Amino acid sequence: xxxxxxxxxxxxxxxxxxxxxxxxxxxxxxxxxxxxxxxxxxxxxxxxxxxxxxxxxxxxxxxxxxxxxxxxxxxxxxxxxxxxxxxxxxxxxxxxxxxxxxxxxxxxxxxxxxxxxxxxxxxxxxxxxxxxxxxxxxxxxxxxxxxxxxxxxxxxxxxxxxxxxxxxxxxxxxxxxxxxxxxxxxxxxxxxxxxxxxxxxxxxxxxxxxxxxxxxxxxxxxxxxxxxxxxxxxxxxxxxxxxxxxxxxxxxxxxxxxxxxxxxxx
Amino acid sequence: xxxxxxxxxxxxxxxxxxxxxxxxxxxxxxxxxxxxxxxxxxxxxxxxxxxxxxxxxxxxxxxxxxxxxxxxxxxxxxxxxxxxxxxxxxxxxxxxxxxxxxxxxxxxxxxxxxxxxxxxxxxxxxxxxxxxxxxxxxxxxxxxxxxxxxxxxxxxxxxxxxxxxxxxxxxxxxxxxxxxxxxxxxxxxxxxxxxxxxxxxxxxxxxxxxxxxxxxxxxxxxxxxxxxxxxxxxxxxxxxxxxxxxxxxxxxxxxxxxxxxxxxxxxxxxxxxxxxxxxxxxxxxxxxxxxxxxxxxxxxxxxxxxxxxxxxxxxxxx
Ligand SMILES: Nc1ncnc2c1ncn2[C@@H]1O[C@H](COP(=O)(O)OP(=O)(O)OP(=O)(O)O)[C@@H](O)[C@H]1O
Ligand SMILES: [Mg+2]
Numbered sequence: 001x002x003x004x005x006x007x008x009x010x011x012x013x014x015x016x017x018x019x020x021x022x023x024x025x026x027x028x029x030x031x032x033x034x035x036x037x038x039x040x041x042x043x044x045x046x047x048x049x050x051x052x053x054x055x056x057x058x059x060x061x062x063x064x065x066x067x068x069x070x071x072x073x074x075x076x077x078x079x080x081x082x083x084x085x086x087x088x089x090x091x092x093x094x095x096x097x098x099x100x101x102x103x104x105x106x107x108x109x110x111x112x113x114x115x116x117x118x119x120x121x122x123x124x125x126x127x128x129x130x131x132x133x134x135x136x137x138x139x140x141x142x143x144x145x146x147x148x149x150x151x152x153x154x155x156x157x158x159x160x161x162x163x164x165x166x167x168x169x170x171x172x173x174x175x176x177x178x179x180x181x182x183x184x185x186x187x188x189x190x191x192x193x194x195x196x197x198x199x200x201x202x203x204x205x206x207x208x209x210x211x212x213x214x215x216x217x218x219x220x221x222x223x224x225x226x227x228x229x230x231x232x233x234x235x236x237x238x239x240x241x242x243x244x245x246x247x248x249x250x251x252x253x254x255x256x257x258x259x260x261x262x263x264x265x266x
Numbered sequence: 267x268x269x270x271x272x273x274x275x276x277x278x279x280x281x282x283x284x285x286x287x288x289x290x291x292x293x294x295x296x297x298x299x300x301x302x303x304x305x306x307x308x309x310x311x312x313x314x315x316x317x318x319x320x321x322x323x324x325x326x327x328x329x330x331x332x333x334x335x336x337x338x339x340x341x342x343x344x345x346x347x348x349x350x351x352x353x354x355x356x357x358x359x360x361x362x363x364x365x366x367x368x369x370x371x372x373x374x375x376x377x378x379x380x381x382x383x384x385x386x387x388x389x390x391x392x393x394x395x396x397x398x399x400x401x402x403x404x405x406x407x408x409x410x411x412x413x414x415x416x417x418x419x420x421x422x423x424x425x426x427x428x429x430x431x432x433x434x435x436x437x438x439x440x441x442x443x444x445x446x447x448x449x450x451x452x453x454x455x456x457x458x459x460x461x462x463x464x465x466x467x468x469x470x471x472x473x474x475x476x477x478x479x480x481x482x483x484x485x486x487x488x489x490x491x492x493x494x495x496x497x498x499x500x501x502x503x504x505x506x507x508x509x510x511x512x513x514x515x516x517x518x519x520x521x522x523x524x525x526x527x528x529x530x531x532x533x534x535x536x537x538x539x540x541x542x543x544x545x546x547x548x549x550x551x552x553x554x555x556x557x558x559x560x561x562x563x564x565x566x567x568x569x570x571x572x573x574x575x576x577x578x579x580x581x582x583x584x
Contacts, residue, residue: 002383009380017368096364098329100381101352259331259345262277263324265316 006102010110018115029116054195055228059134061193063222066128067215068190071154073124077117079109079159083179086169092264105163105254125151137222146236150218153239154190157214160243160250161186167250170257190215195228213242267433267465268303268326273335274489275321295321297489298335305432306462310480311469314579318489319469320359323435326467327357340432353382356426360438363418364425365410371421372406375428382429389428396424399454416447423454433465434458440472452478473571485578493578497571504577506569507542510551514539515560522558527551 047058054061085108088094097107128151137143165179186205189197194206194216206212213235220227221236275296283289296318303309313319324330325337328344328351337344342351357364365374379389397403400420405413413421419439426434436455440448456479459466470476476483476497483500485493493500501507510527517536522529526546532539543551548566555561 006381006383009377013366013369013373013377016373017366093362095324095329095359095362098348099327099352099355099357099364101349101383102381103349261330263330265320 003102007106007110010102010107011113014110014113015115029119032116032119054193056193056195059131060219060223060225062127063131063135064193064215064219065191066124066131067150067154067219068187070121070124070128070151071214072158072187072190073117073120074151074155075158075162077114077121078155079162080117080183081109081112081114082162082166083183084108084112085166086173086179089169089261090173090264094261095263098258098261104258132222135223138224142237143222146218146222146239150215150222150236150239153218153243154214156243157210157239157246158183158187160246163250164246164253167253167257170260186211210242210246213238267305267307267340268301268467269336269338270299270301270322270326271336273299273301273322273325273337274333275318275325275330276333294489296325296332299486299489299491301484301491301494303465303467305465306459307482308459308466308480309468310476310483311467311486312471312473312476312483312575313469313486317486319486320437321489322486323357323359323437323467323469327355327435328352353429354432356429356431356434358419358422358426358434358436358439360419360422360436360441363410363422365418365421367411368409370407370409371402371413374410374421374425378425378428384429388430392428392430393424396427399457400424400450416443419443419447419451423451427458431464433467436466436468436470438470439468440470440475448472448475455479473575477571485575487579500571500574500578501569504574506574507544508548508569509567510541510543510548510555510564511567512539512541512555512564513537513562515562518559524551524554 046053047061051058056064082105085094088097088108094104094108097104097111100107132147162179162183165182168179186209189205190211194202194212197206202212206216212231217227217231217236218239219236221233224233226233227235273296274294277293277295279291279293280288281291299318299322311319311322321330325332326339326344328348331345339351340354342354344351365371366377369377375389375393378384379386384392397406400423402420402424405417405421408417410418410421423439439455440451443451452475455466455468458464459479466479468475468480481496483493483495483497484491485500493503509530511531514537518532518539524541527541527543530540530542541551541555552564555564
């Protein structure tokens, strides 16, 4: 209980320091709205050129994009700033975090919770709502629970990927933007029906790394469509399992990484 | 309170060894340090640059995992029980801030109360004491980024103490401070240590800090302990003695001997002499000297810790 209060206080402090630079906050907020609008435009432009993509209609594809977009935005809002870890590792400022009586990861996340990114979360869930409205699925209890679980599982999944790629910095200080390849790359991959990709690429990202289970399979289950690639319909409900598995890996990587933290001389 | 047994930390570093080749080398930052520090002790942990002081402190506070050996602080193992240990220790890294850069100092303190889950009354009382002793009132509402180094350091000290830690680790708390701020920090720490409630481990390059604060001195070099004991023991070991400097009204007679002292310097036509005191008190030596020759002026010079430590750093190298 006391710990929760501590985290809340940290988040409050972060908010106050952000507002102490009010004008730059406004600029970033505007920037985020811009970036988000740009995301939609790319999807719409794509469907200008063709009315089916990988065998799916615009509303169907939009449902996949919507789940990914909502889940990713949520993950990016809560966990996305973990990629600052590399600057903390490089400068050795993680020391200050590690001498406090709280878990390191939540502290890092709350130390710069990007309030401006909330815009993207609202937008992501907006896209999802529109996609659901356009598809108008037959609501069964299972589907109702799935529409809640799918974006949340996607968020946990993407959040874990954020943590894993950021943890690279513990071993490799100059990991640079390699981590973003997995996070933003994964988001882009999961925004489209996986039928559009070649078999090798799909085998790796969709099944081996699990990105199929965060939006493609749940969307099929919501739509009641058979998987053209042959997985049974319950695969859509594997989303929480995939999320849990990746989260477990992320926790392990993080814990090992922190023991490899070497601070800096001085 | 603090116990280490053969504590080690190696860093793997890559060094350039040719145009494209990079060789892997290990730096033994801490190479087998065994310490046993009791509750309430004030220990100075010194050594030349790169000796491994900061690295040791980081292992004691749970920031770095040791490469080998045992370590226990407050009965806890620092890395596995890091968050639990953090409630019982206070840490000041002189080169790094613990405070929130963009928040007023006072707000950082309020935040720390939540983080350490300190009851409001206790927090208020400790903060009141620190404000008084460290004279914080002038800048409680200033954002930390606008504080001067000395002001910030007083803030850091307060921040490290608000949860009433049992052990305080200070890595160069007086670095870059002016004489007045140094004095303020020292007397604050002296008062804190005087209560005997807090165990204090301090690294510094300013040996005056040590002379003022620490009974016990641990010197490390190249990651190894080269001295562990009192400052007096260090002087005894290196044969540094107090000395008596006297200005005489008439030249010192040839062949003069002062019992228990050695003549080590003669200047100004035998009008100024220096004796090293081996086994006598300064009083006895002065009495003997005055009996033999008339004296105009005299002074007793304490052995210089800087000299001793400099000799130690040189001879400590493997
Ligand atoms: N993160 C690191 N990576 C690689 N080597 C390191 C790292 N931190 C410290 N070292 C090396 O370990 C040795 C001990 O460093 P440390 O910072 O503990 O010294 P110190 O006694 O605190 O010195 P100073 O008085 O200069 O602060 C040095 O040789 C340093 O180069
Ligand atoms: Mg140091």
